[in-house]
Amino acid sequence: MNESALIQDAQRGDLEAFNRLVLAYQDALYNTALRILGDEDQAADATQEAFISAFRAINSYRGGSFKAWLLRTVTNACYDELRRQKRRPSTPLEPETEDDEEIESPRWLADGAMTPEQRAETAELERAIQECLNALPTDFRAVVVLADVQGMDYAEVAAIVRTPLGTVKSRLARARLRLRECLQAFVELLPAAFRLESEAAL
């Protein structure tokens, strides 16, 4: 895929070219939205919104990392969604079993590379991490997701969240510490190496 050529075509209004870029980056954008919002449906909506905004504003793209540019649009879409939630809070309707336990995501269960036990453990850990992420302030969450989940460097994160580099550094350090503290509550879910470390600290 010649990204630059596709971007140029998209800037001339070629929707087909833009859609090829969508297919290349949709997982990254969806995962970012999912980790910031913590809800699959909202993440899908935010991702779609982000791509629509990106197409409409593609002429404002002036080079640099296209992924970072797209991640900025999805982060903005997530902020919008979180602001909307604040104005109109709602309780998500999670499908539950008779024992009031949430039903596992069918997508997750469909992964054939793991044993059912492993799948369950990984799902539990993922849920625990997501819970801890949700407990972070929005600004911290966005920074930690961009840096640690998406692997962006500090300068890219600073550009995406439009915050000074020093603030990004500070928020990331605080977010990592808070996450570590939060995860202590789920020590039984942590991998063995982490568990031993935690137990030694107690």
Add this chain to the structure above:
Amino acid sequence: MTSPSFRDVEQLSALLDGQLHPQEAVRLQERLAADAELQAIYRQLSQSRTLLRQMPVRRAPRNFTLTPQMAGVRAPVPRSFSFFRLASAFASLLLVLTFALNGLGGLTAATPDSAPAYGVGGGPMLEAPAAPEALPQAAGTQEALVPQATVAASTDDSAAPTEETMRSMAALPTETVEQPLAKTTGEEHRVAQTPASQSWQVPGWLQAALLVTALLMAVSAWFVQRQAQADFERKNKR
């Protein structure tokens, strides 16, 4: 050895990401080697980072590709569309102008100056509204010829004219009343008729042709645009 400050935590976090200035990194690593508390913080930060990086990458639940409707993209407008649209608008405008021109011509023929001619002289009444206006004026002409005394008497008892009044009316030479009136109305009638007969009316066939042209151009514009939209949608479906 001092207890680590938040600045130390920030530096450790940046060291973990390789985002620290080389000189600062060397200094911090020296402190790290000697400080167990710093080592513990470093490990905690590292574990958080590792856990986040190990989070499974979810596949997008569906494709987020955009449709032309979502993107607000419209089919490119063909050049012929602009031509047909402009031609249709121009023909419509001309058509309206012809109607306006014909209408104005009719109005010129019915100006108030020529009105008495239709009411009194028995000339052709081109327009109905002219008649009521013409009548009082014609009556006024007749009244002007009646002697002042008679007029005064008739105004005193207008509902039932006296015999005297009737007699004086009958005694009036009818020629003096009707002749000038007939003369006047004849002239005015000619004056009134002249502009009407000279004004140019747009022929009906021209109006019909303009109407047909406007409609044809509008239909062509619609067809060309529809065709372009269909081609555009077909292209985007592929």
